Amino acid sequence: MQKRRKLGRGVALVGAGMSNFGMYKDKNSKDLFVEAFQDMTKSVDKGLNSNDIEALYLGNFSNDFFMKQSHWGPIITDLLGITPKPATRTEGACASSALAFREGVFAIASGFYDMVLVGGVEEMSKRSTADITEGLAMASVPYEGKAGFTFPGVFGVLATAYFAKYGATREHLMNVTIKSHNNAPLNPKAQFKVTIRDLMNAKIESLKKKGVPAPQWEDEKDFLHDPSANPSIAWPIHLYDCCPISDGAACILLVAEDIAKNFTDDPLYLIGMGQGSGKGLHAAETLTSFEATKYAAEEAYGMSGLGPEDIQFAEVHDCFSMAELIHIEDLGFFKAGEGYKAVGEGLTRLDGSKPINTSGGLKCKGHPVGATGIAQLYEVWTQLRNKAGKRQIPIKDLRIGAAHNLGGTGGTCTLTILERR
Amino acid sequence: MQKRRKLGRGVALVGAGMSNFGMYKDKNSKDLFVEAFQDMTKSVDKGLNSNDIEALYLGNFSNDFFMKQSHWGPIITDLLGITPKPATRTEGACASSALAFREGVFAIASGFYDMVLVGGVEEMSKRSTADITEGLAMASVPYEGKAGFTFPGVFGVLATAYFAKYGATREHLMNVTIKSHNNAPLNPKAQFKVTIRDLMNAKIESLKKKGVPAPQWEDEKDFLHDPSANPSIAWPIHLYDCCPISDGAACILLVAEDIAKNFTDDPLYLIGMGQGSGKGLHAAETLTSFEATKYAAEEAYGMSGLGPEDIQFAEVHDCFSMAELIHIEDLGFFKAGEGYKAVGEGLTRLDGSKPINTSGGLKCKGHPVGATGIAQLYEVWTQLRNKAGKRQIPIKDLRIGAAHNLGGTGGTCTLTILERR
Numbered sequence: 001m002q003k004r005r006k007l008g009r010g011v012a013l014v015g016a017g018m019s020n021f022g023m024y025k026d027k028n029s030k031d032l033f034v035e036a037f038q039d040m041t042k043s044v045d046k047g048l049n050s051n052d053i054e055a056l057y058l059g060n061f062s063n064d065f066f067m068k069q070s071h072w073g074p075i076i077t078d079l080l081g082i083t084p085k086p087a088t089r090t091e092g093a094c095a096s097s098a099l100a101f102r103e104g105v106f107a108i109a110s111g112f113y114d115m116v117l118v119g120g121v122e123e124m125s126k127r128s129t130a131d132i133t134e135g136l137a138m139a140s141v142p143y144e145g146k147a148g149f150t151f152p153g154v155f156g157v158l159a160t161a162y163f164a165k166y167g168a169t170r171e172h173l174m175n176v177t178i179k180s181h182n183n184a185p186l187n188p189k190a191q192f193k194v195t196i197r198d199l200m201n202a203k204i205e206s207l208k209k210k211g212v213p214a215p216q217w218e219d220e221k222d223f224l225h226d227p228s229a230n231p232s233i234a235w236p237i238h239l240y241d242c243c244p245i246s247d248g249a250a251c252i253l254l255v256a257e258d259i260a261k262n263f264t265d266d267p268l269y270l271i272g273m274g275q276g277s278g279k280g281l282h283a284a285e286t287l288t289s290f291e292a293t294k295y296a297a298e299e300a301y302g303m304s305g306l307g308p309e310d311i312q313f314a315e316v317h318d319c320f321s322m323a324e325l326i327h328i329e330d331l332g333f334f335k336a337g338e339g340y341k342a343v344g345e346g347l348t349r350l351d352g353s354k355p356i357n358t359s360g361g362l363k364c365k366g367h368p369v370g371a372t373g374i375a376q377l378y379e380v381w382t383q384l385r386n387k388a389g390k391r392q393i394p395i396k397d398l399r400i401g402a403a404h405n406l407g408g409t410g411g412t413c414t415l416t417i418l419e420r421r
Numbered sequence: 422m423q424k425r426r427k428l429g430r431g432v433a434l435v436g437a438g439m440s441n442f443g444m445y446k447d448k449n450s451k452d453l454f455v456e457a458f459q460d461m462t463k464s465v466d467k468g469l470n471s472n473d474i475e476a477l478y479l480g481n482f483s484n485d486f487f488m489k490q491s492h493w494g495p496i497i498t499d500l501l502g503i504t505p506k507p508a509t510r511t512e513g514a515c516a517s518s519a520l521a522f523r524e525g526v527f528a529i530a531s532g533f534y535d536m537v538l539v540g541g542v543e544e545m546s547k548r549s550t551a552d553i554t555e556g557l558a559m560a561s562v563p564y565e566g567k568a569g570f571t572f573p574g575v576f577g578v579l580a581t582a583y584f585a586k587y588g589a590t591r592e593h594l595m596n597v598t599i600k601s602h603n604n605a606p607l608n609p610k611a612q613f614k615v616t617i618r619d620l621m622n623a624k625i626e627s628l629k630k631k632g633v634p635a636p637q638w639e640d641e642k643d644f645l646h647d648p649s650a651n652p653s654i655a656w657p658i659h660l661y662d663c664c665p666i667s668d669g670a671a672c673i674l675l676v677a678e679d680i681a682k683n684f685t686d687d688p689l690y691l692i693g694m695g696q697g698s699g700k701g702l703h704a705a706e707t708l709t710s711f712e713a714t715k716y717a718a719e720e721a722y723g724m725s726g727l728g729p730e731d732i733q734f735a736e737v738h739d740c741f742s743m744a745e746l747i748h749i750e751d752l753g754f755f756k757a758g759e760g761y762k763a764v765g766e767g768l769t770r771l772d773g774s775k776p777i778n779t780s781g782g783l784k785c786k787g788h789p790v791g792a793t794g795i796a797q798l799y800e801v802w803t804q805l806r807n808k809a810g811k812r813q814i815p816i817k818d819l820r821i822g823a824a825h826n827l828g829g830t831g832g833t834c835t836l837t838i839l840e841r842r
C-alpha cells in the first residue's frame with residue numbers, strides 16, 4: 001500500500017489544444033506543434049501572453065529514430081519564440097507526453113514556476129511501415145522487441161490469454177472497435193471519422209462498381225469476421241483491432257492554482273496523478289493485467305481520495321482493442337474478467353454509464369505516440385468544459401474525468417484525474 | 422531579469438556514484454548502471470534500503486540511435502529491483518542527466534516524493550565513429566546537423582570567432598587541455614589517466630623502438646603543435662582538444678531536506694538550479710557565448726542568492742577545450758574575453774583560485790553523453806565531501822561547488838549549485 005501522495009501547491013489547466021491527427025506528407029513536427037499551440041491559445045478564455053510561459057516539457061518517443069532528429073525541446077521553444085526559456089523532453093515510449101504533463105505539474109507544485117507549457121509530438125508516417133514497426137519495438141524490453149516480438153504480436157498474446165481465462169471471444173474485441181468507430185466521426189480532429197458500418201457500406205459499393213458480388217454482411221460483426229475485409233494481423237488481433245500510424249501534436253497550459261482565474265473562470269484542476277513501471281511480459285505475473293497501471297491507479301486514486309466509481313468517464317490507452325479491455329479492469333472500472341461483458345452491454349458507449357474513449361480513442365482518433373498522453377487529457381479537458389459538441393457526454397453534472405496512458409509492454413503507465421469545480 | 426526562483430521544500434543529496442568511464446566491449450548500459458548504483462549505495466553513510474526509492478529519473482541522449490533500444494526507464498527500475506516504482510527518461514542531448522537531476526528535485530520539492538534516484542547512462546562505443554558522429558549531430562538543430570555541421574566543426578567555428586574577437590590562439594586551447602590531462606590521472610574513474618607529458622614521452626619511446634628519430638619536443642606545447650602527434654580535426658580544433666567517445670553511468674540519491682540526516686550526517690544541499698534553451702548557432706547573436714548558459718546561470722544564481730565569485734570550484738561542459746573557455750566566461754567566473762588569460766595564469770588548475778574540471782573534465786574523464794550531467798555533480802559531491810583523494814582541492818573551507826552541463830549547440834544548458842553546511 002502506497003502512502004497518500006500530495007502536492008505542496010495546486011496546479012490547474014487553463015488551456016488545451018491539439019492538431020488534427022493523421023498521416024501528413026506536407027506537415028512536419030514543427031507544423032503540427034504550431035497547430036496544437038494555436039488551438040491551445042484560442043482556448044485560453046482571458047488570453048495568453050506567450051512570454052509568460054516559463055518552461056516547456058515535451059513528450060516525444062523517438063523522432064531520433066523516425067526523423068533522425070533528437071533534442072526537440074529547444075527546437076520547439078525557438079518555434080514558439082520563447083527561447084531562452086528551458087525545455088525538457090520526456091520519454092516513456094507511448095506514454096511520453098503523460099510524463100511531460102507530470103513534470104510540468106511537479107515544476108509548478110514545487111514553487112519554482114507559475115506557468116508551464118506541456119506538450120507532445122510525433123512524426124511517424126514518413127517512414128515505411130516496416131521501419132515504424134522496428135522503431136516501436138524499441139519501446140518494449142530487449143527480451144521482446146529484439147527477439148522479434150512486435151506490438152500486434154504482444155496484444156495478440158494478451159488477447160489469447162484473456163480469452164482463455166475469461167471466456168471472451170473475438171466478438172468482444174469487435175464491440176470495442178465498433179464503439180470507438182461510432183465515436184470518432186463526432187470528433188473533427190480524429191484520423192478515421194468513419195463508423196464500421198460506413199466502412200462496410202463503402203466496401204459493398206466498391207465491390208458493386210467492380211461488378212463483384214458483395215458478401216452477405218448483415219451487420220458490422222459479419223463484416224469484421226470476414227478476413228477479406230478485416231484480415232488477421234496476429235491472431236486474434238485483426239486489422240480493425242489496431243490503431244493507425246499517425247502524425248500529430250497536442251499541448252496543455254498549466255498554471256499554479258492561485259493564478260488560474262487570471263486566465264479563465266472555468267479552469268480544471270489536477271486532483272490525482274500516478275505513474276508506475278513494469279518489467280515486460282517475459283517477467284509478468286499475469287498476461288491479463290498491467291502491474292504499472294495498477295500502481296499508477298493506486299497512486300492517483302490515493303492522491304485524489306477518489307475511487308474508480310467516482311471517475312465519470314475516461315480515455316484509456318487502446319493501442320489495440322484488447323488493450324482497452326485490460327485497462328478498464330486494471331483501473332477498477334469493472335471487475336477482472338468482466339470488462340468485456342460491460343462493453344457488450346454498452347456501458348462504455350458515449351451514452352453509457354462509464355463512457356470510455358469518447359474521442360474515438362487511439363484506435364480512431366490516431367496515435368502519434370509522443371502526443372497521445374496530452375491528447376487524451378485534451379479530450380478530458382474538452383468534455384469537462386462541455387465543449388465536445390456532438391460527442392459531448394450526456395451526463396448532467398460532468399465533473400471528474402481521467403486519462404490512462406501506457407508505454408511499451410506496460411513499461412510505463414500513468415493515470416491522471418482532472419476535476420471541474 | 423528573471424524573478425527569484427524558490428522551492429517549496431529543500432532537497433538534499435545523500436549518496437552519489439559513478440561507473441568507470443571508458444570504451445567497453447564487455448559492458449552494456451545495464452552493467453554500467455549497476456556499477457554506478459553499487460558505488461552510490463556504498464556512499465550512503467548510514468545505509469540505504471533500495472525499496473525506499475520512490476521514483477527514478479534517467480538521463481539518456483539516444484540509446485535509441487546508438488543501441489536501437491529506447492524506453493530505458495523501466496529497464497533500469499527492473500534492473501534495480503524497484504519495479505513498479507515509476508521511471509522517467511529525460512533528454513536534452515548532452516545535458517540529458519542534468520535534466521534528470523532537476524526533475525528529481527522538482528518531484529521532491531513538490532511534496533509528492535521523499536526519495537528519488539536520478540541517474541544517467543550512455544552506451545556509445547559499440548557503434549562506428551561515423552555512426553556516433555551522425556548520432557550526435559541529431560542533437561544540434563536541423564539547420565546544423567542535417568546540413569553536415571558536426572560538433573568538431575561547430576567548436577572549430579566558435580574557436581575561430583573567439584580567436585578573432587579576443588586575440589586568443591591555439592596555445593590558449595592547449596592550456597585547457599594540459600590542465601585537464603594533469604587532473605585526470607588523479608581520478609581513478611577517468612577514461613584517460615595520462616598527462617600530455619606522459620603521452621609525449623610514450624610517443625618518443627615508441628618512435629625510438631621503431632628506430633625513427635623523435636621530433637625535438639621541448640614541452641607539451643611543442644608536442645601539441647606537431648600535427649604528426651596532434652592532427653587537425655576542424656581547425657583550430659585538434660585531436661587533443663576533443664573529448665573521447667565513452668560508455669558510462671552515474672547516479673545520485675536525492676531526499677527531502679528534512680530526512681537527509683537519516684542517511685548521513687554530511688548531506689549536501691541543492692541551493693541553486695537553472696536551465697535555459699538556445700536557438701542554435703544559425704540564429705545566435707554571438708559565437709562567443711551561449712544564451713542558454715547565461716539564462717541558466719541567472720536563474721541558479723538568483724535562487725541561491727550567490728554570484729559567480731561565491732562558487733569555489735566548478736565542473737563545466739568541456740566537450741572541446743574551446744567550450745571550457747566560453748563557459749567560464751558565460752558563468753561569470755571571468756570577464757568576457759579574459760577566460761583564456763585566466764587559464765594561462767593557472768587560475769583554473771587544481772591549486773588555482775577557481776579550480777575547473779578537477780575530474781579531468783569531459784576531455785579526460787570521458788563523455789558518455791547521457792551520464793555526463795550527473796557525473797559532473799558526482800565530482801562536486803566528491804570534492805565537497807572531501808573524498809577526492811589526490812585530486813582534492815586544497816581550499817580549506819570548501820563549501821560551494823557547481824556543475825554546468827551543455828546539450829547540442831547550446832540548445833539546453835544548466836547550472837546546478839551545491840552546498841556543504
